[in-house]
Structures are given as C-alpha cells and as structure tokens.
Amino acid sequence: MLPVAILAGGLAKRLRPITDALPKALVPVAGRPFILHQLDYLKSQGFKQVVMCTGYRAEQIKQVVGDGAVCGLEVEYSDDGEKLIGTGGALRKALPLLGPEFFVLYGDSFLPVEFNRVEQAWHDKALPGLMTVLRNQGRWDTSNVLFESGHIIEYDKFQPRPEMQFIDYGIGVLRTEVFNRYPDSEAFDLATVYHQLAVRGLLGGFEVFERFYEIGSTRGLAETEEYFLTMETT
Secondary structure, rough: OOOEEEEEOOOOHHOOOOOOHHHHOOOEEOOHHHHHHHHHHHHHHOOEEEEEOOOHHHHHHHHHHOOHHHHEEEEEEEEEOOOOHHHHHHHHHHHHHHHHEEEEOOOOEEEEHHHHHHHHHHHHOOOOEEEEEEEOOOOOOOOEEEOOEEEEEEOOOOEEEEEEOOEEEEEEEEHHHOOOOOOOOOOOOOHHHHHHHHHHHOOOEEEEOOOEEOOOOOHHHHHHHHHHHHOOOO
C-alpha cells in the first residue's frame, strides 16, 4: 500500500469545550482516542507508513501515538509550526516524508472501505489525483461534487451547485507533482487542489457506497460512538 497522510492539525472549534485542551484526534470514542481506531483500521487494511500532519496540540498526539508501534505502523510527523498553513499547506510541507504518491485522509473521519480497491482505481485511471465520492443528495452535508463516468467533472467546496449530488468521501490519492504550483509562503486548502485538478480534467473519481463517520461535530461524534459500540457487540 502507498503511504498515507492524515490531516490532524485543525483547531476543532465545533467540538469546544471538549477540544479546549485536547486535539480532535484524541477525543475519546468508545473508550479510546479516535486516532487509535483510525490507525488500527489502516493497519488491518495493509498500510505500513503513516505521516501525521499536525498543528493544534501536536505534542499530545505524539505522546499517544509515538512512532506507531502501538498500532503496528511506522508513524512520522510533519507539524505546521507556529502558524497554521491549511490542509493543502500541511500536505505540501509533508511531501519529503511521503514520496511521489500517497493517500490522504482527514483526521476526524472513519471510512469503512477497502483501500486496496481505491489504490487499484488510482493506478487504473493514471491521473495525478483521485477522489473517493459518495452519492450524498444532501444527507450528511452539502453535496459538492459533479461525478460522471469515473471522473470528477467539478468539485467546489465553497460554491456548490444544486446539480451536484455527490460529496467528497474523505479519501484521496495524489501525486507530489500536483503541489508544484503552490508556493511555500502561502497557506491553502486541499479543497483548492482538488478543485483545480477537476477544472483541468485531472481528477479521477471512485464511488463508495458505505457511509462515512466523523467526529467533527457533536452529532457526528455521537453517531461514530454508536457505530463503534455496535461493532463491539456484533
């Protein structure tokens, strides 16, 4: 499996006061820090190398995860530093640790999908970027993807249109080269990278049919907690 970057540097404002003194990755879910659920699942899917892109309260994450041995993985860290540089900037900074192509996930999402199928789709499409998508139709958040015949025709997180029926599922695969156009001095969002790739016809798509779980909101946290507790009893 390719290396995987986990974006875990955000301030988690929507989960305050839980995250006043705790990074989102360490919010307890079913009795364990969320990041450990995420890393255990990545290990079970065949991953070996993980790069944590950290920012807010990064040292706490390092104390819990360490070098990844607790989950049977090799974990390295790329920290935003004093100034948050956005999800795109965080990935750009982590490139020396990731190599020429890599998966990217959000640190607040649990995605029950077969990652090897996503990687195979990435190789088959032979494009610099791939986004996983879910037919959302407004169920979990605002739909922001126009997806047709295995390609992302349009992705716009900031100005979605009514004809967009899909949503970014939260797993991407990217080549390092896509970051060449973004200067080191600027903060930017991963959504901008995806948007520009789609505009240029360079973003492949892979449809997923299993819903995602997230802890970025109090409702999402409750649903994710229920999911893991249910899994423990089945």
